Amino acid sequence: MSLLSELSEQLPGRAHGPGATEYDAGRTVFAGVGEPDAVVRPHTTQEVAAAVGLAAAAGIPIAVRSGGHGLLPVDDGLIIDLAEFTSIEVGVGGLVSVGGGAHWGDVAAALAPHGLGISSGDTRDVGVGGLALGGGIGWLVRGQGLAIDALREVELVTASGEVLTVNDTTHPELFWALRGGGGNFGVATRFVFQASPVGDLVSAHVNFDRSDVPAVLRAWRDVMRAGPDELNSSLILMPPMGPEMPGGPQLAAALLGDEAQLRALLAPVLALASVAEVSIAPSTYGELLEDAPPGRPPFRFVGGNGFVPDLTDAALDAVAAAYARDVPTMVLLRALGGAFSRVAPDATAVAFRDAETLLIVNGVVPSDATDEHVAVVQAGSDAALAFTSGVYGNFATTYGDEVTAAMYPPATLERLRRVKAQLDPGNVFRLGHNITPAS
Ligand SMILES: Cc1cc2nc3c(=O)[nH]c(=O)nc-3n(C[C@H](O)[C@H](O)[C@H](O)COP(=O)(O)OP(=O)(O)OC[C@H]3O[C@@H](n4cnc5c(N)ncnc54)[C@H](O)[C@@H]3O)c2cc1C
Incomplete structure (x- = not known):
């Protein structure tokens, strides 16, 4: 049958x-x-x-x-x-029970009347399950850490069909593995997160022309290094996409605070000669989340991502060089540090906690690009990614042993493989970033 x-x-x-x-x-x-x-x-x-x-x-x-x-x-x-597992219940002391198939936009909307938020991602439609099991980097990362840092409990259906309540006391090793080990250990039907108060927010969008990208990179880095945990920001270097879309650096920032404070913190970037457009306005956590594009774009991204422990001038020069090459290239820098870095590297399976930035570098090539062309573009992206250590699995767009090995330091991967061997020795849950059971 x-x-x-x-x-x-x-x-x-x-x-x-x-x-x-x-x-x-x-x-x-x-x-x-x-x-x-x-x-x-x-x-x-x-x-x-x-x-x-x-x-x-x-x-x-x-x-x-x-x-x-x-x-x-x-x-x-x-x-x-898990389309039927979408319930969101706000409990005592900001503990929030969320179904394994809920979406983060719905979580933000349910928490808003309580003045609460859970550090998650930037996009409404992204699922609670995948993002939370892989880490979760979003608008509250420097103040609250990753989504997994707010995770307190998981209801998990294991490969043997058992239903476990997994937390730091009942199954500490499995709870460790679930916080960054992805969908390798079972079906998470329910998550319990500790939500935190989210007060007044103000957001900024600053567009720059392409005349002095290195100066924008340095000023952004310095602002984020000096800034408080309440300040979160990303810098995207957009490639030119035709006469209507000239490309250039685009800074997005959000502060738990007011407009005057945000202007003061961003003053060094706002003073740059290449600033083309500035908008600063009050916002809510829910409003910061964006709708996802309808699907993967009809071209190929060639590059990758990694955690940057130290965004040195040399690293920024390599980023600027990758962006300036002939191939249209998109770069994203996401400021980390703060609460993200105050979590010990062995406390969860996301181990690269010393990072001050997450860096994504992708050359844009046609879907039917030749292998030779792809190899050249990859090498150009890799020159900037050489300043990173590790890979953020949630942003990795391919699977394979090499990708999994880059997502974890060797000791972390071995520890995950031992948990996998206990929970899923037949490796039934292997269709994502696969952690093979230890033999
Ligand atoms: C447009 C877009 C924007 C994004 N923005 C961000 C961002 O701001 N920050 C960030 O950190 N990441 C972001 N991501 C990456 C995102 O975190 C990952 O792609 C994540 O895996 C998506 O989760 P999902 O539940 O939507 O995916 P799914 O495709 O449903 O699942 C992804 C993986 O997780 C497993 N899984 C999912 N739910 C469960 C569950 N309940 N139990 C067990 N296994 C499960 C699946 O089997 C699969 O292996 C973004 C991705 C996209 C496409």
Whole structure:
């Protein structure tokens, strides 16, 4: 009997195959559309456990769909779509229980009336499951750390179909692994986060022309080094995309504070001759989150990301050189430090805590670019990425042993592999950034 038939028999109305609307919704992710064996959309944790049990017994790999913004299209395997797990309950002392399939925009909206926020990402549509299990870098990262730093408990369905309540006391090693180890250890049906008060916010957008990119890079770095944890910011170097879109540096910043304070903190960048446009306005945490683009763009990004422990002048020169090359190149610098760096490297599986910045460098090439062209563009991106250590898995757009090895220092990866061997020795949860079980 096929997996779909077995699932349909045991979980009537929950299993879906080709032709069903739920199948199409489950198999369509940001990066494209797959051809999985089946999509199951459980309504309860027990139904999740039943689906996991059937797939695991048949040796069929499982991918979990929360927001669908991380998975690469799945062609063989079962997708467990958590579309029914979207509840958000604000409890005593700012403890918030969030379903494993909720979206971060909905979390922000539910917390706003309470004056609370959870450090998450920049985008409304991104799922709680994928972002939280991989780390979670967003607008509150310097004040509150990563999303995983606010995580207090996870309800997890393991490969054996067991339902565990995982926290620092019940299963400390598994709780450590879940905070950065991705979807390797089971299906997270519920998360409990500690939300924090988010007071008055003010946001700034500053566009620069391309006349002196090195000066913008240095001024931004210096402002963020001197700035308080309440100041968060990213700097994007946009490539020119035709006459209407000349490209150039774009700074976005948010401060828990008021406009005068933000202007004072940003004064060195606002004084630069290349400033073209400035807008500064009061905001809310929810308003800072953006809608995701409809899907992966129709061209190829060639480069990668990494954590920069020290944004030296040499590192900034390499970034400026990568941006200035002939190939259109997009660069993103995200200020870290603050609360992100006050977490010990071995406290969670996201270990590169000494980073002051996350750097993404991508050359833009046509989808059908030759291997030779791709190799040249990759080398140009790598020259800037040479100043990084490690890779942020949530922003890595390919899977593979090399990518997984770059996401963790060797000792962290070995520790994760030991947890994987205990929880999922058959490696049923291997369809994302795969951590192979220790032998
Ligand atoms: C437009 C866009 C904007 C982004 N912005 C940010 C940002 O600001 N900050 C940031 O840190 N990241 C950001 N990301 C990256 C994002 O964190 C990852 O892509 C993340 O994996 C997406 O989570 P998801 O739940 O939407 O993805 P999904 O595709 O649903 O899942 C991704 C992975 O996590 C696993 N998984 C998901 N939910 C569960 C669960 N409940 N239990 C077990 N495993 C699960 C899946 O099996 C899969 O391996 C962005 C990505 C995109 C495409």
